[in-house]
Amino acid sequence: MKTTSYVFALAAFASVLFLSSCSNNDPAPVTLTSVTFKNLAADPPSGGYNPTNGQPIGVTKKYTFFSFKTGAIVANTDSATNKWDVGFNGTTIIVNGGQQRVGKGGAIVSTGIFDNLTVAPSDGYDMDSVINAKPVYAIPTGSGKGWYNYNAANNTITPIAGKFLIIRTGDERYAKMEIISYYKDAPETVSSAIADRYYTFRYVYQGDGTKNFK
């Protein structure tokens, strides 16, 4: 009997210890890991490309919006909200910040190793704007200027190794994202014959209002 109660007490103590240690760990900071999103369709041409002039056929010219918080695509009808963080159309990526946006977002095109960036910079974020009636994007467009290189010989778009984007969202949260491919299913070798305007990217989102990516 004595032995039994002793064992029982020990078990009770152990389980209290166990439970308390669990509850202690619960609110501790979650280690952020990168999430990969595959095949985000950025207005792929339904009719392919015009064989004569290379222009896309059957494009909507509408952006595909993405939210880091939900990790999902946001309806285009929500364009005038803070629900989306980045938008994609062809090679152009927009942020939710600037003259024509509702949010306070911005972006930095960063050079280095994606995983090594542990804290987002506090300033240096560009916003989308309009200059002389022409849009100027926080993430510059054009080969070698922003996130991609265009190869005129093979007519392909490849993300530049070592370039990634640091994004401030419309509601002033921070994320970093690295584009991995512009082609459907992110094939190892790309060519103009493979369907393009399909983004595969990975990102780390910090939703607690800090700039930490750890």
Add this chain to the structure above:
Amino acid sequence: MRNRVAIILFLILPKWAAAQSSEQADTLKTQELEEVIVTATRNERTVGALPMPVTLVKKELIKSMGSVRLNDVLTEQTGLVMVPQVNGQGNGVQLQGFNPDYTLILIDGEPIIGRYTGSLELSRLAVGNIKQVEIVKGPSSSLYGSEALAGVINIITERPTTNQGNASLRYGTNNSLDLNANGSFIFKRLGIYAFANRYSTDGYDLSPQNFGKTVSPFYNYTFNTKVTYQLSDKTDITLSGRYFTEEQDFNFDVLNANKVSFRSYGKGNVRDWNINPVITHRFNSRLKAIGRFYTTDYKTSTDLRRLSDDSLTYHDDFHQTFTRGELNGEYYFNDQYITTIGVGQIQEGVQTSRYRDESTRNQQTRYAFLQQEINPYPALNIVAGIRYDYNSIYGDQLSPKFSARYEFSKRFVLKGSLGIGFKAPDFRQLYFNFTNSAAGGYSVLGTEIVKERLSQLQALGQIQSYVYDPAKIGKLEAERSFSINLGARIEPLAKLVVDINLFRNKVDNLIEDQIVATTTSNQSIYSYRNIRKAVMQGVETTLSYPLNKEVSFSLGYQLLYAKDTDVEDAVDRGEVFWRNPETLETRRLKSNEYFGLYNRSRHTGNFKIFYHNIEKGVEATFRVIYRGPFGIGDIRGNIQGEEIPQADKNNNSILDVYDDFVKGYFLTNISMAYHFNKKCRMQIGIDNLFNYTDPVYIPNLPGQLSYINLNYKL
């Protein structure tokens, strides 16, 4: 011209590429030390006494190898690599890492024109009338001006010697037929040499699954004559002329960048001619003067029609002229001091459908050069020279060169030379006006017309944005190189000769295409700029050993590092990354992981055995040529429309060790000849014995070629 077709599809942006170097004694004739060349100093000098790296390939050697066109000869020389043009076709020569555009190619001291896409198609030149080929490595702009940046290849043609005649017939794989006839005739003070060649082939097909051939059938004729006349004991005149014409039949599927193909047929033509009178007068034993006049004309055109409706789908023509007058003098103060001076003027013109109008673009160059040879004592030779060029478009250029040679002993000689070479912007870079309506609709505009065209497009509201500083658009300077060659000739054992040459070329102002603006329909407009810098360096070594009177061995090797300086600096600063295509992990590229420029092999080499028994009348050769792995970039598909995968596999747009390389390969060529008597010679041979081919990456390499060659001497 063989290459013409791909141009349609994948426009020729003159990517500057490169080549390599070699210094090699004529393996057949090492015993003959009195080999004379003119290219290095513009005067006849023995090869052994020259302070700069030179290679001499003599007629006997060319015959033993069974060569038919100039590219066959050059491809076997150490440090020379045959490379295709930007469309993957044709044969140009890469020397010390430089693209074919940077080596000046001369016939009897006069430049060959027709650099239609930058590099000169070497198969245009028959070898039957060649007395010797002289190759000088390192810049020779101090004597020859523009283009002599990597080096100079001078083809010395036969002169009338005795009354004799020669006819030969060679037949081989691909129904290739080469007919040669030449004769020389001497009558008192008059000498006449005449040469005729007809070459025809069915071409070859490396990708039988595609309609059409890799190289379409063609035939060509070459005529060459040289008339010499001794006006007096002191005065000689020489008049030479050349006429070449080629026609090629095309039948293939034209495939545009969007993979839409249609069957087409057509013809391509090339025609060139030149006239070259030279007068030489010896005032006395010390002073000699030479007056030279040279005029040449090159024309090429291509027409392609759609098979289904005979509609003209492509037309391209190109017409270039070059005329030069030059006066030079040579003064022997004594054996120790020889001065050479020269002045000249060049008039060049180009007319092409690629400039969108029929007007001729002209430019003039005036130049003067001075060269001093100093031999203060027998062991020391010094050659110092300088040349000044003034051009109507790109202004003036000063090109000095200094070379010295010191003979420590017969078995140990040191040589060195320093020089500056330049290459003028070519007509294409100045006047190109090309819109590719097939592949994406981009335009390329030369720097002399780009501003005007852009302002027209601007006025029409068709410019979306400038992607290059408009203030810098439309300015172009000559490309320049500062080069050092340091060499030694060592005879460690009796008869074993080792030649070593270290070279370093620091190149500035390299011209590259650059997107300058985009149009409202999202098409790119390219022009040209002086932007890149590169260093091409390495070492070349040749080992030659004549075993006995009959057998000689030689071994040649070149190590080459050709790197873009800006890329190298960016890598050193840690700004270049690579993404592993499998794990998708990004890493920083280390300095030793940057390989260098595209299309350059780090290692190239050759091994040759020559056998020649004069008594028995037997010749035999065994030659192996190696080209190490290299990266392919900037080639816009090949002639059969196959898309060429880019070397860059890891998203940094440079060639690093993790990228895809074209495999290295060996080519083995063998030949045997038998002299039935003094008049008849029969040769059989096989080039590319093991039939190495690479249809995608090396379309200019045909497979195995066997041949039989019959030669009759009158």
